Amino acid sequence: MFDPVIAPSGTLLGLLQRGRGDGTLHALTAPRPEALAALNHCVLRDPRHDWQVENRSLYYARLYLDLHGELDAVETHLFDPEDVLDTEESRTGLALAVLGHLASYGRRDALELLRRYAAHGTNWAWALDELALRDDDAGLRALATPVLARFATDAEGEAELAATVRDAFEPRPWRLWADDPRPSVATRVRAAQEAGCFDRWQRQMRPTGPRPGWSVQAVFAWAEQGLERGAALHVPAARCLSAVAGPEDRPEIVRAAEDGTEGARCTALRYLADSNDPDALTLIERAVATGSAPVVEAAVDAFERMRSLAAVDRARGWVRRPDPLGAAAGRVLACRGGLQDRDPVLAALREAVRGEGPDAPTLWTLVDGAGRLGIACAAPVLRHIYRETASSHLRGRAARALAATDPSFGTGFAVECLWDCEETTREVAARHAETGDTRVVDRLRRLAADPAEEAEVQTAVRSRIGPEETAV
DSSP, X not given: OOOOOOOOTTSHHHHHHHTOHHHHHHHHHSOHHHHHHHHHXXXXXXXXXXXXXXXXXXXXXXXXXXXXXXXXXXXXXHTSTHHHHOOOHHHHHHHHHHHHHHHHTTOHHHHHHHHHHHHHOTTHHHHHXXXXXXXXXXXXXXXXXXXXXXXXXXXXXXXXXXXXXHHOSOOHHHHHHHTOSSHHHHHHHHHHHHHHHHHHHHHHHSOOSOOTTOOHHHHHHHHHHHHHTTOOOHHHHHHHHHHHOOGGGHHHHHHHHHHOOHHHHHHHHHHHHHTTOTTHHHHHHHHXXXXXXXXXXXXHHHXXXXXXXXXXXXXXXXXXXXXXXXXXXXXXXXXXXXGGGHHHHHHHHHHHHHHHOTTOTTHHHHHHHHHHTTOGGGHHHHHHHHHHOSOHHHHHHHHHHHHHHOTTGGGTHHHHHTTOSSHHHHHHHHHHSXXXXXXXXXXXXXXXXXXXXXXXXXXXXXXXXXXXXXXX
């Protein structure tokens, strides 16, 4: 999937793409055709950089409800001829998830669309998972025939069916179909279930990777083989070293960390850092200076995992280095430094925004650190990150940091956060938004009464309002 094009944060489309609460608030006051056009654009062209972890579906579904939005554009998108050509889940996954939430809110048109797509669409398994959570038994049983018709009755087709049943995210439809009164359905599904269980058992009986009795060199060789196949195995290999290496093996591991092959060096650095070896920090510094890109990355990751006081002290000396180790030192101080480290953490935060922009991966840790250390001077840059980042997770972290550093948060961003796409951000808002704003009280009541809302959010809401105030 190509990186989405995100509109400026000051536009209605940009706000909705980011999942910001202000997106909903602006959409509800904008001309309805304009708001629906922006909403459809987001649902049909998934704006998330990481669609597997960022939330948008409930956010967009609630806006469809508030706007009384029709689903014609979603239907056209799902059944477009491109559905056969582009089989990536990312093309239709967001639209199907939105339909699932709308179905749970009682939108019959959304339920019917999901049923049609499960019967005829390419990404039918996703639609079936949505229906498994929301449809009744009769609706699911009606899909047995069209779904099973997707699989040929020859050996290859039956094997594909068994794999699909085995890996199904939601097993409810398959369990229903296994008990279907139609023998042609039940017999085939039961056979697939049995074949899937047997295949899982066979895979467990044929494990790959380390074996008891492996030597240190065997572990290093396994890590190197992984690199040759394009798979980084130094992390599990380091865990294997913890099981097979004894004190007598330390010189060999140190030599590998100094100048071993790429896989061995990455593994040895990780092992030595995890075991707080006295030479680990020196070896990490040498690896950053002399190693290949994978070795540098492994060394930096190993350093950031270290919890010792020595690692924090070394980070204070490295934090001004203009290299990956200096950036990692800033993150270590953000996670484990003390109040005396506020200035270098703030400097690292500002430098990351200036040099890499509001979506830099390093900001996740630095933003958390600004909140943990209570760096009040960081509030302006945190507000900038909140407004501009395309990552709803990073925005949520910025909101938590602002709650700890910005006295105006409760009357400012916390209000719009009640409509945010991420439940953790809504939870922060529910705990901090000032109830002097009538919008806040109304929103808290709605969240408390919404069956689709997460339990943590509702707990936070109920800590602010009494049970008698939650009725709608």
